[in-house]
Amino acid sequence: MSTTEIDRQWTTRLRRRAAGKLPPEKLLPDKQPSYVSSWIYVFGVTTLAALTVVIATGCLLAIRGPQWWHSSSVGLFVNSLHLWSVEIFFFAMVVHLWGKYFMAAWRGGRAMTWMTGVVTFLTSIGAAFTGYVSQSNFDSQWISTQAKDGINSTGVGAFFNVLNLGQMLMWHIVLLPLVAVLLTAIHVLLVRVKGVVPPFEDVPKATK
Amino acid sequence: MTKKAFRPDVDAPEWKGGYSPYDIIKEGTIALVVVALLTLLLAIVFGSPDEHAITIKTWSNAAPVDFATTALSELNGTSTTAQYGAPYNHGSTGPQLGPFTLAKWAGVRISVNTVNDFVIDPLKSQPSQPALSTALTQWSQASSSERAGWVADYTKAAGKMTFANGQVMVNSTNAGPVPVFIEDLTQMARSGALDQALITQAGFYTTNYTMPLLFLADGTYLSGLADHQHLTGDQWGMMNETGSYPGQAWLWLYTFWYQIPPFNTSANADVLVFAIMGLLSIGLLVTPFIPGLRSIPRKTRVYRLIWREHYQNQEKT
Numbered sequence: 153m154s155t156t157e158i159d160r161q162w163t164t165r166l167r168r169r170a171a172g173k174l175p176p177e178k179l180l181p182d183k184q185p186s187y188v189s190s191w192i193y194v195f196g197v198t199t200l201a202a203l204t205v206v207i208a209t210g211c212l213l214a215i216r217g218p219q220w221w222h223s224s225s226v227g228l229f230v231n232s233l234h235l236w237s238v239e240i241f242f243f244a245m246v247v248h249l250w251g252k253y254f255m256a257a258w259r260g261g262r263a264m265t266w267m268t269g270v271v272t273f274l275t276s277i278g279a280a281f282t283g284y285v286s287q288s289n290f291d292s293q294w295i296s297t298q299a300k301d302g303i304n305s306t307g308v309g310a311f312f313n314v315l316n317l318g319q320m321l322m323w324h325i326v327l328l329p330l331v332a333v334l335l336t337a338i339h340v341l342l343v344r345v346k347g348v349v350p351p352f353e354d355v356p357k358a359t360k
Numbered sequence: 361m362t363k364k365a366f367r368p369d370v371d372a373p374e375w376k377g378g379y380s381p382y383d384i385i386k387e388g389t390i391a392l393v394v395v396a397l398l399t400l401l402l403a404i405v406f407g408s409p410d411e412h413a414i415t416i417k418t419w420s421n422a423a424p425v426d427f428a429t430t431a432l433s434e435l436n437g438t439s440t441t442a443q444y445g446a447p448y449n450h451g452s453t454g455p456q457l458g459p460f461t462l463a464k465w466a467g468v469r470i471s472v473n474t475v476n477d478f479v480i481d482p483l484k485s486q487p488s489q490p491a492l493s494t495a496l497t498q499w500s501q502a503s504s505s506e507r508a509g510w511v512a513d514y515t516k517a518a519g520k521m522t523f524a525n526g527q528v529m530v531n532s533t534n535a536g537p538v539p540v541f542i543e544d545l546t547q548m549a550r551s552g553a554l555d556q557a558l559i560t561q562a563g564f565y566t567t568n569y570t571m572p573l574l575f576l577a578d579g580t581y582l583s584g585l586a587d588h589q590h591l592t593g594d595q596w597g598m599m600n601e602t603g604s605y606p607g608q609a610w611l612w613l614y615t616f617w618y619q620i621p622p623f624n625t626s627a628n629a630d631v632l633v634f635a636i637m638g639l640l641s642i643g644l645l646v647t648p649f650i651p652g653l654r655s656i657p658r659k660t661r662v663y664r665l666i667w668r669e670h671y672q673n674q675e676k677t
Contacts, residue, residue: 182383186379187377187670201391209399232403236398236403240399242610253657255657260371261372289413294582294586295601304447305463307465309463309466310467350374350375351670352658
């Protein structure tokens with residue numbers, strides 16, 4: 153096989169492109185610009201950590217099926233873990249989002265990083281909502297019968313039936329988590345490729 | 361070739377300052393441990409709510425008149441579901457967004473005929489009962505105007521409906537088979553058989569609860585319980601859950617619109633709120649490209665607080 157032939161391979165091209173965009177020192181950095189020293193940076197990694205706990209506790213709930221937590225104290229406790237990890241996840245994500253807004257974190261060619269973050273946020277709202285209507289208890293009865301009016305009014309309800317437990321559960325445990333995790337991965341990789349946005353150039357007060 | 365002007369809200373200055381050690385794996389591990397422990401603590405201290413689902417059996421035993429009145433509204437076409445429109449039926453045009461009727465355009469794709477799906481078909485599934493069989497035959501052989509006449513006669517008398525000695529009492533005179541329908545459907549509901557009949561319309565295995573949920577929501581029992589739990593729309597209900605739990609607090613803005621005019625009185629509130637939230641979401645998505653909106657961070661100078669240490673160091677040097 154000639155060198156030219158190897159160079160033309162899709163695999164070779166992809167590897168070179170990936171290595172060029174994201175060399176190991178960028179993917180797993182051991183140093184950061186000195187301005188990355190603020191409490192606000194905690195919330196990005198907290199969101200990721202909470203997402204991990206959300207998925208882990210969701211997987212635990214999945215082992216015994218959707219009715220388990222109604223009849224088992226252990227199941228109810230696992231549900232509590234799932235609920236509170238979701239609350240932490242959203243709290244951290246909202247603070248992260250507003251922090252990034254006030255840093256204008258889209259600057260310097262980082263618009264796609266911002267946009268993947270926003271879509272991940274909206275997808276997560278969908279994932280949480282489908283979780284709430286899949287609980288198979290009074291909450292899910294009430295939330296689904298109320299939410300149907302909003303969703304039906306847009307025409308989407310004809311295809312996305314919030315009263316259909318099976319459909320909602322599948323969206324909650326398969327489709328939306330898949331999209332959310334994929335978008336999160338892209339978002340994090342974009343952060344690593346582009347780096348953390350530098351501060352605004354500001355003239356110190358003393359020299360004004 | 362001239363150099364492009366620096367746009368402070370779009371471009372970022374090149375970093376020429378120093379670097380600090382950063383252990384990304386250690387940071388991620390610590391964050392995971394802290395979040396896991398915090399989750400554990402919150403779960404131990406607060407737990408989670410699990411108010412059991414109500415059934416049609418519970419409803420019809422707790423509020424038989426409400427159930428029977430709702431069953432009648434399914435039969436005479438005055439229930440919310442009967443008059444809903446798309447995606448369930450052609451009962452109304454549905455909500456309008458200006459000249460657009462989005463639901464109607466999407467069509468009737470989850471067909472619900474309240475007369476047959478909620479009343480006649482469940483009754484047909486009952487084991488042979490002479491009075492009911494006769495009533496069902498009478499109904500099936502009647503013309504539309506005859507049926508409408510019976511239902512109208514019963515509806516007229518149903519304003520004084522009572523429930524005594526385990527029976528629905530209505531003084532109708534010319535209601536044909538309707539009194540038998542309402543009485544037998546109420547008994548069926550009180551025994552728990554209607555729950556099964558509505559759920560299993562699609563066959564042995566099903567995970568679709570569209571029919572029983574629509575029926576439940578047509579009555580006032582479900583909304584009464586929700587009101588008691590502070591879950592109704594005017595109580596910021598969509599973002600709440602039973603008990604004193606935070607619920608979907610992230611839906612606060614979506615729920616907010618329902619609390620203020622004109623949305624709190626508009627028949628088209630659902631589609632209007634969705635449209636507003638859709639526009640706001642798109643606005644958030646494309647913020648980096650909207651002049652003015654993308655300048656707010658620079659002009660409000662909140663970043664001075666975020667990068668306080670950086671600017672303090674800058675001022676020192």
